[in-house]
Amino acid sequence: MEIVFLMFIFVLAIFLGFELINKVPSTLHTPLMSGSNAISGITLVGALALAGSAEQELATILGTAAVALATINVVGGYMVTDRMLAMFKKKQGGNAK
Amino acid sequence: MSAENTELLINLVYVVSAVLFILGLKLLGSPATARTGNLISSGGMFLAVVVTLLDQQIIEYEYILAGIVIGGLIGAVIARMVEMTSMPEMVALFNGFGGLASLLVGWAALSVALLTATAINPVSVFTLVTIFLSILIGGLTFTGSVLAYGKLSEKISGRPFVYSGQRVVNSLILIAVLVCAGLFIQDPSDLNWLYLAVALSLVLGVMFVLPIGGADMPVVISLLNSFSGIAAAAAGFAIGNTLLIVAGSLVGASGIILTNIMCKAMNRSLSNVLFSGFGAVSSSTSTAVIEQGEVKPLSAEDAYYILEAATSIVIIPGYGMAVAQAQHVVKELQQLLEKNDAEVVYAIHPVAGRMPGHMNVLLAEADVPYDLLLEMDQINPRMDTFDVAIVIGANDVVNPAAREIESSPIYGMPIINVDQARTVFVLKRSMASGFAGIDNPLFFKENTRMLFGDAKETLGKLIKAFD
Numbered sequence: 064m065e066i067v068f069l070m071f072i073f074v075l076a077i078f079l080g081f082e083l084i085n086k087v088p089s090t091l092h093t094p095l096m097s098g099s100n101a102i103s104g105i106t107l108v109g110a111l112a113l114a115g116s117a118e119q120e121l122a123t124i125l126g127t128a129a130v131a132l133a134t135i136n137v138v139g140g141y142m143v144t145d146r147m148l149a150m151f152k153k154k155q156g157g158n159a160k
Numbered sequence: 161m162s163a164e165n166t167e168l169l170i171n172l173v174y175v176v177s178a179v180l181f182i183l184g185l186k187l188l189g190s191p192a193t194a195r196t197g198n199l200i201s202s203g204g205m206f207l208a209v210v211v212t213l214l215d216q217q218i219i220e221y222e223y224i225l226a227g228i229v230i231g232g233l234i235g236a237v238i239a240r241m242v243e244m245t246s247m248p249e250m251v252a253l254f255n256g257f258g259g260l261a262s263l264l265v266g267w268a269a270l271s272v273a274l275l276t277a278t279a280i281n282p283v284s285v286f287t288l289v290t291i292f293l294s295i296l297i298g299g300l301t302f303t304g305s306v307l308a309y310g311k312l313s314e315k316i317s318g319r320p321f322v323y324s325g326q327r328v329v330n331s332l333i334l335i336a337v338l339v340c341a342g343l344f345i346q347d348p349s350d351l352n353w354l355y356l357a358v359a360l361s362l363v364l365g366v367m368f369v370l371p372i373g374g375a376d377m378p379v380v381i382s383l384l385n386s387f388s389g390i391a392a393a394a395a396g397f398a399i400g401n402t403l404l405i406v407a408g409s410l411v412g413a414s415g416i417i418l419t420n421i422m423c424k425a426m427n428r429s430l431s432n433v434l435f436s437g438f439g440a441v442s443s444s445t446s447t448a449v450i451e452q453g454e455v456k457p458l459s460a461e462d463a464y465y466i467l468e469a470a471t472s473i474v475i476i477p478g479y480g481m482a483v484a485q486a487q488h489v490v491k492e493l494q495q496l497l498e499k500n501d502a503e504v505v506y507a508i509h510p511v512a513g514r515m516p517g518h519m520n521v522l523l524a525e526a527d528v529p530y531d532l533l534l535e536m537d538q539i540n541p542r543m544d545t546f547d548v549a550i551v552i553g554a555n556d557v558v559n560p561a562a563r564e565i566e567s568s569p570i571y572g573m574p575i576i577n578v579d580q581a582r583t584v585f586v587l588k589r590s591m592a593s594g595f596a597g598i599d600n601p602l603f604f605k606e607n608t609r610m611l612f613g614d615a616k617e618t619l620g621k622l623i624k625a626f627d
Contacts, residue, residue, distance in 0.1 A: 066286050069397055069405060076406045079182065080413025086189040089510060090530050092418060092517030093247055095188055096385050098198055099414045100254045102181055103388045105205070105407035106261040108212045109399050113268040114227060115218030119275055125268035127223040132261040134231025135238070136254050137209075141202040142239035143250065147521055148195040154529035 094147045101140025107133035163216050173211040174403040180204025181407055185414075191530050208403055244525040245482045248381060248515040249312035252305050255384045259301025262391035263358065266294035269398045274349060288345045290397035292357060296337065297391040299361025300368060305384050307369040308377065312514055318374030327435070330367055336360055372434065375556065377514045378422045379433045386415020418516050425510035425536075427562075427573040458609035460621035463585060466609075467622065470547035470583075472503045474539060476576055477519045478512045480553015480589070484615040490552065491526040493619055496626040502547075505532050507539040507576050509557035540577050549581035551602075552615050553588075559600045584608045587615045 087095050110133055114126030181204045187197025218224070242250045270291050273283045310316040337360050344353035372380050389411025396404025423430050467473070475494070481487060494504045506528065512519045520533055543549070551558055558578045561568040578584050579602055586608060602608055611618050 065400070069400070069402070072402055073393060073397075073405050073409055076409035077413045080185075080410040081417060083182065083185045083189075083410070084414040084417045086186075088189070088191070089421070089508070089517060089535060090520040090533055091188055091191060091194055092421075093251075093515060093521045094194060094198070094517070095414065096251050096381070096418065096516065097247070097254070098184075098188065098201065099385060099389065099411040100251060100258065101205070102201060102407050103255075103258045103385075103392045103411040104261070105208065105404055106258065106265055106392045106395055107205075108208050109265045109395050109401050109404050110227075110261060110268075111209070111212045111224055112215050112217050112399070113265060113272065115213075115215075115220050115224050116272065117220040119271060122268040122272050123220070123223055125264045125271070127227045129261045129264035129268065130224055130227030131231035131234075132257045132264070134228050135235040136258045136261070137202075137205055137235065138232045139235030139239045139250075140254055141198060141205070142236060143242060143247075144198045145195065146239065147244070147247075147524070148191075148198055150521070150524040150527075151191040151194065151530050152524070152527065153192065154531050 090151075091148075094144050094151075097140055097147065098144040101137055101144060104133045104136030104140060107137055166214055166216055170211050170214060171402070173207055177204040177208040177403055178406045180207070181410060185410065244522055245485060246313065247521060248377065248513070248518060249309045251515060252308040252312055252381055252384065255381070255388045256302045256305030256309065258388035259298045259305060259384075259391050261298070262294050262388070262395045263298030263302060263361070265395045266291045266298060266398055267354070267358070269294075269395070270348065270354065283348055285345055287398060288348055289341075290394050292341050292344055294391055294394035294398050295354075295357050296341075296361045296364075297387055297394055299358055300365035301384055301387040301391055303362045303365030304369045304380075304387075305365075307366055308380055308384060311369070311372075311374060312377060318377075320373035320376075321370045326371060333360065333364055333367060337364065368434070374514070375511075376426075376433050378511050378516055378518075379419055379426070379430070381515045382415050382418035382422055383430075384415075386412050386419060389413075389415060422511055422516060425574060427570075455603055456609050458585070458611055460611065460618060461625060463609070463611055464622055464625035466583060466585075467497065467502075467548060468500060468626075470497075470502055472546045473497055473548045473550065474505050474507050474543070474546045474578075474581065476507045476509070476512075476549060476551045476554050476558055476578055477523070478509075478552065478554025478557060479514060479518075480555075480587075480615055482513055482518065482522055482553070484553060486552060486616040486619060487522040487526040487528075489616055489619040489623065491523070491528050492623055493626075494528065494532075496623060500626070505534055505539070507536065507549075507578075508533050509536055509554070509576055512554055512557050536574060536576055543577045543580040544582075546581040547583065549578040549584045551578055551584065551586045551588075552619075555588075555600055558602055560602050560605075561600065564601065578602065579605050579607070582607060585611055587611045587613075587618050589614065 110126050110129035113122050114130050184197040184201025187193040277283045311318045340356050389408045393405050393408025497504050508519050560579050562570045562573040562575045
């Protein structure tokens with residue numbers, strides 16, 4: 064039953080993703096990519112439990128490496144997206160800089 | 161707190177995180193709210209990480225801390241230092257890290273699962289399939305992305321690499337993957353199948369990106385972006401984590417949509433992009449379609465006189481603007497033209513540059529307001545009303561061969577119809593053909609004038625003429 068439950072979540076999330084992303088204008092496609100990149104760093108959450116379980120040396124090593132890599136994605140992805148989005152300005156009153 | 165309550169709390173917070181991710185993506189729907197959206201999404205991530213640390217399985221924090229500090233530092237430094245023109249290769253690299261992380265999580269999940277499995281209660285087939293998938297997709301995302309990074313940063317040649325028998329080799333690798341999957345699921349305790357799976361996934365990534373040329377990179381980056389999400393979702397299935405599944409699928413869907421948009425903008429199917437090196441095909445046909453005429457070069461001075469008299473100007477940037485780092489001089493010219501009471505807009509082709517939205521980010525960096533950037537469908541109907549169209553480092557996306565010459569490899573691709581403007585300026589380094597290696601009849605049209613030289617220098621001369 065758990066398999067069905069997980070598949071349900073998976074399918075619904077994909078449909079939701081299609082609906083959401085279709086509304087993103089093409090001018091924001093690069094920030095969308097780097098931002099979704101950061102979200103895919105969610106692997107971090109999975110890696111945490113594996114790195115800290117101390118059950119097995121191999122799992123700790125692999126988990127720690129995964130934590131580091133996923134954190135690069137999360138931190139780098141969100142920061143660079145913010146940096147980009149800060150540059151998008153509208154015409155009126157947007158030329159403050 | 162009891163273990164059960166903790167787990168409940170963690171999962172409830174995961175729901176909140178998922179909502180924040182969704183809200184964040186929703187706010188990305190408009191440039192005005194996008195920055196807030198990104199903040200909200202990062203808040204969701206922060207919550208998820210913090211609450212996961214409460215997990216009672218976690219008894220050692222040193223390694224986690226080390227991983228987070230190292231990864232955070234590297235990520236922050238890259239995010240701060242990267243030039244806007246290098247954004248495509250950075251995104252490619254990040255996709256790769258995400259893929260590798262999923263591979264490692266899959267691997268670690270297997271070794272933990274094997275530890276707790278007994279003869280009566282073995283690891284379920286479902287778990288094994290998802291572990292295999294997260295390793296396979298993660299691995300091919302990793303090497304594919306690293307190769308794409310190399311091509312985009314020009315550390316290796318961006319030319320498509322095709323060899324005879326490529327399809328046979330790829331099919332053999334795919335068969336090997338399937339066989340390996342079967343053996344792995346049958347006997348997961350034999351680690352040789354695991355190692356083989358890892359090796360095959362890495363090889364697959366290389367084989368997948370190798371034949372794809374630089375001009376097709378927008379498609380590949382989008383696809384790898386999607387893969388990095390799907391790999392995360394697969395890892396989520398493997399360890400039974402719903403948040404990984406939700407976030408991974410959102411990213412996967414996003415990448416698929418972008419891939420589709422890019423393919424449509426090139427009038428090619430995904431399989432055509434992936435399996436036929438574009439440059440290699442076109443070089444053989446290009447001799448047949450040459451429609452030679454006279455190229456009319458123009459000095460910057462003469463160009464100035466035309467621009468000064470113009471009242472409406474459209475600028476079409478391409479990858480060449482990124483290479484020449486010309487976005488700031490472009491903006492300067494725009495301001496001078498506006499001071500001269502001319503209307504200036506930009507026309508952006510979906511595949512201009514090396515990733516979706518590449519030009520938009522560069523122009524935003526130069527402080528060009530985003531409402532001046534028009535999409536292809538908005539600009540084409542009124543192209544004939546513009547006095548001057550200035551093409552800066554774009555080639556294939558303005559090539560009328562896509563409309564006129566049926567034998568052209570890009571025939572049918574939607575283009576920006578610059579040739580319908582009253583005068584067309586083409587800023588170009590030399591008469592060499594564009595990235596795809598196709599001749600461009602635009603250069604020989606009656607109303608086209610060529611401004612040869614480095615785009616940045618040419619624009620500099622124009623700006624000087626205005627002063």
